[in-house]
Amino acid sequence: MFVFLRKYQVPVSSCLCVFLSIYILTAAARGQLKSDPVGPALLWILRPFQLMSHAATGWIKDVQESRLTLRAYKADNERLRQKILELERERNRLLEAEATNRRLQQLLEFRSQAATGGITASIIAASASAWFKSCLLDKGSADGVRKGMAVVTPLGALGRVIEVAPHTAKVLLITDPNSGLDVFVQRTRARGIVSGSLEDGPIMKYVKHSEDVQVGDRLVTSGLDGVFPKGMLVATVTSVRKQTVGLFQQISVMPAITFDRTEQVLVVGAEQVPARK
Amino acid sequence: MAIFMIGLFMVLLQTTFLHLFPVVPDLVLIVCVYWGLHQPTAGAVLGAFVLGYSLDVVSSPILGLNAFAMSIVFFAVYLSSRSIWLHSAVASSFVVLLAALVKGAALVLAWAIFLTTEQFWSGAARYIIMEALIAAVIAPLIFALLRRGQSYFENARRPAQ
Numbered sequence: 001m002f003v004f005l006r007k008y009q010v011p012v013s014s015c016l017c018v019f020l021s022i023y024i025l026t027a028a029a030r031g032q033l034k035s036d037p038v039g040p041a042l043l044w045i046l047r048p049f050q051l052m053s054h055a056a057t058g059w060i061k062d063v064q065e066s067r068l069t070l071r072a073y074k075a076d077n078e079r080l081r082q083k084i085l086e087l088e089r090e091r092n093r094l095l096e097a098e099a100t101n102r103r104l105q106q107l108l109e110f111r112s113q114a115a116t117g118g119i120t121a122s123i124i125a126a127s128a129s130a131w132f133k134s135c136l137l138d139k140g141s142a143d144g145v146r147k148g149m150a151v152v153t154p155l156g157a158l159g160r161v162i163e164v165a166p167h168t169a170k171v172l173l174i175t176d177p178n179s180g181l182d183v184f185v186q187r188t189r190a191r192g193i194v195s196g197s198l199e200d201g202p203i204m205k206y207v208k209h210s211e212d213v214q215v216g217d218r219l220v221t222s223g224l225d226g227v228f229p230k231g232m233l234v235a236t237v238t239s240v241r242k243q244t245v246g247l248f249q250q251i252s253v254m255p256a257i258t259f260d261r262t263e264q265v266l267v268v269g270a271e272q273v274p275a276r277k
Numbered sequence: 278m279a280i281f282m283i284g285l286f287m288v289l290l291q292t293t294f295l296h297l298f299p300v301v302p303d304l305v306l307i308v309c310v311y312w313g314l315h316q317p318t319a320g321a322v323l324g325a326f327v328l329g330y331s332l333d334v335v336s337s338p339i340l341g342l343n344a345f346a347m348s349i350v351f352f353a354v355y356l357s358s359r360s361i362w363l364h365s366a367v368a369s370s371f372v373v374l375l376a377a378l379v380k381g382a383a384l385v386l387a388w389a390i391f392l393t394t395e396q397f398w399s400g401a402a403r404y405i406i407m408e409a410l411i412a413a414v415i416a417p418l419i420f421a422l423l424r425r426g427q428s429y430f431e432n433a434r435r436p437a438q
Contacts, residue, residue: 013319014352017326021348024330024341029391038327039334046289046335053293060297 100263107264110154118268119144121151121169126260133176133196133259135159139267140167148227151265156233156256157181157221158265169267174234175202175255183219183234188212194219194234194253202235204251213240213251283426284308284328292335302411303377305332307419309347310376313354314369315427325351339391346383353379366417373416374409381405 005012027033111118121143125136139145141164151158151171159179163170174181175196183194183204190211192204207213217237223230235253242249287304295301305328312321329347333340354376385401 009319010317010322010355011352013322014348014355017322017348018345018352021326021329021341021345025339025345025387025391026341028340033340036334036340038330039340042331042334046285046331049289050293053289057293057297060294064297 103264106154107266110152111266118266120264121145121267122264123262124168133159133173133179134162135171135173135259137161137169137171137265137267138167140165140169142166145169145267146269149267149269150228151267152228152232153257153262153265156235157228158257158259158262160227161267171265173259175259180205181228181234182222182225184222185211185213185237186218186220187214188217191222192219192251200252202253202255204235204237204253205248207249207251208247209242209249211249213237213249215240219253281324281327283423284324285331288328288331288335291332300407300411302415303380303408304419305329305343305347306350306377306380306412307373307416308423309351310354310373310416311420311423313351313376314358314372315424317355317358322348322351342384342387342391345387346380349383350376350380366420369420370413370416374413377409377412378405381409 024033107120111120119139121137121139123135124138126134137145137151145161145164147161147164149161151161157174159171159173159176161169162172172179173196174194177196177198179195181194182191184191185207188211190207190213192207194202194204197203204213204219215237218233219235219237221228221230221232221234233256235255237251238254239252240249241251284305287308291301291304295304309325309328312325325347326344329344330341332343332347337343354372357372357375381401381404385405388397388401
């Protein structure tokens with residue numbers, strides 16, 4: 001018997017363990033397992049190790065979660081930064097669209113005041129040299145633009161068409177030294193010519209010493225050149241010098257239009273331009 | 278005794294640290310397979326039973342479930358160890374894979390008899406396959422560690438010459 005058990009110790013003990021476990025299972029499932037001396041003892045042995053493991057696991061989890069949280073924050077930060085950039089681009093686009101819309105609205109209102117309307121054009125190029133003050137429009141003879149026509153904006157006179165191609169037109173600005181625009185001082189009706197100069201910027205020429213011209217006076221077109229109508233704002237006087245020699249005063253002016261910031265214009269004949277006072 | 282302590286350590290690992298991973302590898306199963314292959318004694322049978330019982334005490338919904346499964350696994354491995362000769366990592370992985378499937382089958386059997394099987398089968402099949410594959414993958418490493426531990430204790434026990 002003993003020899004048999006010794007020889008088949010593994011199968012025998014295995015079968016015993018299987019039966020024992022089935023017994024325990026059955027008893028536990030029926031609720032008949034009243035006292036379990038091994039379980040509490042095992043739990044008592046394992047408890048301190050489990051507590052330590054639990055603390056260590058908690059620490060590892062905390063570290064892991066912190067890393068994940070940081071990574072999430074980083075991703076969020078990157079996403080929000082990208083969003084800000086997108087919104088900034090969108091905002092710039094909308095502001096630009098709004099500004100263009102406002103300009104076109106003003107131009108449209110201005111155009112509606114003209115007797116027979118005018119030709120709306122955009123400035124597509126500026127002068128390539130500081131020697132000349134000119135610009136290029138995107139409309140030409142094919143659109144009805146003719147040489148000598150006035151180029152204006154709601155804010156005032158801009159210049160005159162000097163060359164026309166089928167689809168473009170070159171405009172000589174009133175600030176060019178070769179330009180000359182007949183004007184009145186709005187307050188005193190003193191006459192003169194507004195022109196550009198290479199030295200002091202735009203000036204008002206041929207105003208006699210006896211004429212009353214003061215800083216801040218507004219200069220408007222006289223209408224005598226047959227191109228611009230009477231009463232259109234051209235510039236404001238910025239300085240007046242009366243020299244002892246010479247017949248005329250030296251008057252510096254500031255154009256009503258900032259040419260660099262002008263994008264849309266109206267090309268009109270003299271009879272079409274509505275006067276702005 | 279030392280090997281049994283290692284088994285308890287595996288129970289501890291399996292119920293604490295290894296829960297940090299998405300799937301908990303069944304280290305106790307691998308230890309039982311190792312005993313079945315390399316230490317087929319009555320003590321090892323008892324060890325497998327106690328380790329299974331320990332798992333039941335710590336985490337099973339009903340006592341005896343894992344004890345039953347581990348006893349079955351040990352016996353199956355013991356029977357197969359008489360006809361196979363393990364000398365490679367692939368072979369040990371394969372045996373552990375089969376043992377994990379046997380354990381899964383034993384658990385399903387016990388579960389079906391003693392517990393509810395409502396919405397059970399697909400989940401059980403998935404867990405059995407997943408746990409078997411993971412156990413098979415890590416088995417060579419655990420085997421190597423157990424072998425090294427065993428030889429260390431045997432050397433320590435051997436009287437100095």
